[in-house]
Amino acid sequence: MNRKTPLLLMAFSVIGIISCQRAVKYQQNNRLFDKGSRVTNNNFIGVSWLNTLVEADTSNHIQVGSVTFEPGARTNWHYHPGGQILLIIDGKGLYQERGKPVEIIKKGDVRKCPPNIHHWHGATLTDTLVQVAVTNNINGRVVWLEPVSEDDYKMPVKGVE
Incomplete structure (x- = not known):
């Protein structure tokens, strides 16, 4: 074995480790919004995070929040009297309206949740989901x-065999 071979192997290993660390740092710094605080109420199953971006008030009834769902995390069934729009900004998840099939949602998708329609949303079992939820509270809160x-969570997904 050439004397330079171990040095070359070590050099390439160090380069590999550094580039992996930079990739992880890029992913962490490439978030559109901070994760926020861990959700600790009983309205979510699994580990999820909420960053409230805009609080609704008397002059603007729109609330905006970035929600990160770790794999397997999801909301309870719920509805919004004024409706809700979900902007999927990263990952892959699930969305279901009561009585309808479960649908895959992924980065770039937009879902309009009509007023008073029972639904839930969250991550798949294997993927993280990051969404921005835009909620109209003019007719009341969630x-x-x-x-x-x-x-229900493990129900066959619409369009997936």
Whole structure:
């Protein structure tokens, strides 16, 4: 074995480690918004994070928040009297309106949740989901319902065999 071979191997290993660390740092710094605070209420299943970007008030009834769902995390069933718009900014997740099939949602998708329609959304079992939720509170705040059952969560997904 050539004497230079171990040095070359070590040099390439160091370069590989540095580039991996830079990739992780880029991912962490490339978020559109900070993760915010961990959600600790009973309206979410699993680990999720909320960064409230805009609070609704008397002059503007729109609330905006960035929500990060770790794999397996999701909301309970709920509805919004004024409706909601979900902007999927990273990852892959699930969305379902009561009585309809589960749908895949992914980066770049937009979902309009009509007023008073029972629905839930969250990450898949294997992927993180980051969404910006734009909620109109003019007719009242979100109404939380029961948790999503494991059967509903693991239901076949529309358009996926």
